[in-house]
Amino acid sequence: MSIQQITPKQRGYLIVNSHPTGSEATADRLWQRVGPAAPAGRAPVALVLGASAGYGLALLLAGLRRQGIRGVGVAYETPATERRTATAGWYRTAAVADLVERDGGDFTFVNADAYADATRTEVLELLAERYGPVDYLVYSLASPRRTDPATGEVHHSVIKPLGSPYTSPSLLFEDGAPQIGTVDLTPADEAEQAATVKVMGGEDWQLWVRALADSDLLGPGFITVALSYVGSEITAPVYRQGTIGAAKEHLEASAGELQTGLLAGRGRAFTVVAGAAVTQASTAIPSIALYTSLLRNVLGEDGWRTTDDQAVDLWEQLTGAKELTLDERGRIRLDGWELEAGVQDRVRELWADPAAALAADPAGAAWFYNQFRQLYGWDVPGVDYTTGAETAVAWPGRQR
Template sequence: MSKQQITPKQRGYLIVNSHPTGCETTVERLWQSIEPARPAGRAPVALVLGTSAGYGQSILLAGLRRHGIRGVGVAYENAGTERRTATAGWYRTAATAQLLEDTGADFTFVNADAYADPTRTRVLELLAEKYGPVDYLIYSLASPRRTDPATGEVHHSVIKPLGEAYSSPSLLFDEGTATVGTVELAPADEQEQAATVKVMGGEDWALWCRALADAGLLAEDFTTLALSYVGSDITAPVYRRGTIGTAKEHLEATAHDLNAGLLTGRGRAFTVVAGAAVTQASTAIPSIALYTSLLRNVLGAEGWRTTADQAVDLWQQITGAQPLNLDDEGRIRLDDWEMAQAAQDGVRKLWEDPATALAADPAGPTWFYRQFRELYGWDVPGVEYGAPVETAVPWPGTD
């Protein structure tokens, strides 16, 4: 037993500890926000890579809640020590597994590096033994590094512009109070750009598709999805026209290559352009926090689409309950609400003088800060943070 009273340890947009009960409560709230359905017919098999946070977690929960999926989820989380809590994703996974145990769902969680060949082997064996061919492969990995399984070289991604330096207003928090500062980034060199593509591009996604095909684990009408983002022209210099954008272009090109090659006559591949969200990955991108806060001010709670809302929409489309919302490049779009002209015009006007805009209406950054803290289980309504809590929580399926 490792019950202890814990308080958040925060440095900027990084909180280095997490609260088990807070993380559990966020999972329960997310689950309850998804309207259940009674699926008919065979329960589809899904392999979800990146189940412990963000869009991957929401897509998993929506698939379970509304379509009765079964299968395997992969995440790479830390159990913690006597002196340090487990990662938030560890606690969220444990909470998700408990929810599924209560509902009788058949889903297995693997804690391992999804980029590694031994993980692929382990997952393929588990699928073959327990579930059979895969109907849906969801690729939602976000990592700052990846080891190339062919060479053993470790590649590190960077968040930088291309061609010229980037200077932009950014959102800062001093003990929870929002201020506007400035972020300045030097442009990436060719090596940094190539490394970012190695980490965040489509190479690993294609390896998983190939591994499933070689193992005879592609179901009839197999569908695979990789999460992507486009975003506003406001943030384009550091995102879509930066190193991350180059990686996303590679991801999208991989979908075309899969459809023209490996999956011809066997399935289909899509990239999915999701909308803005407060995630552990997005908070690391300069100027995104400010942009997201201003977007929230423009749209309000009524116009905002949560990751769960978008995940439900996605499942409706890929199961055929609704038509696919494809753009000219064949990408599934979930971001129409964000990219609507009125929303973008509203953000662009506030961006002209963001300090004045936030002083006049601090609701957006206040909401953002709360959402950010909740990613780690902090500031969650209803949680008693003054009480000792058990921090040594087992991974699902272990004692």
């Protein structure tokens, strides 16, 4: 037992500790929101890469609750030590495993580097032994670095524009109070762009699909999806037209290569363009916090589509309960609510003078700050932060 009284250790958009009870509560709230509605009959087998946070977590829970999936989730989280708590994803995963067990489900969680060949081998053996061929592969990895399994070289991603410098207003928080700042970024060079594509592009996704195929673990009607984002023209210089955008273009091209190559006659591959969200990955992108806050002001609670809303929608499309919403490039689109012309027009008006917009309506910024803190288990409604919490929580399955 390691009961500790914990307070957040925060620097800007980075919180270096998490709250176990708060993190567990966020998983439980998501679990309650997305289900249950699992159909009778055969439970499909799913492999979820990046299962502890963001869209990966939402898709895992929506799949468990709505589709009754069984299978394997892979994440790379850090356990607690004497001086530090575990990562929030560690506590969320432990909570999800308890919920699955309580619900009578069958899902195994592996804590390991999903980019490593050794992890692929371990997961493939687990699938072959316990679950059989995979019906759905969800690829939702987000990491600042990746070790190339073929060369051993470590590649680091960067968030930079391409071609020209980028200057933009940004949202800062001083002791929780929102204010407008400025971000200035120099353009990436060719090596930085290439490294970002290596980390965030489709190379690793293709390795996972090939590994499943080579092991005869592609189920009939196999479908794989990888999460992508387009976003607004407001953020395009640092996102879609920047290094991350180059990586997403590679990811999206990989879907076509899989569809016409390795999966021809054997399955389908799609990139999924999700809508804006407050995730640990998105908060690292300059100007995204401000854009998301203004977007929230425009849409309000009723117009906002949460990650779990979108996850439920995607599963309905993948299972045939709803028709696939594809664009001209064959991507599944979940972001229509964000990019509707009237919505974007209003966000552009607010972006023209963000300080005035923030002063007139601080609700969006306050909402963003609350959502950001909840990623680490802080400010979760119903959690008593005045009492001690157990930090030494066991991982609910395999880890390396």
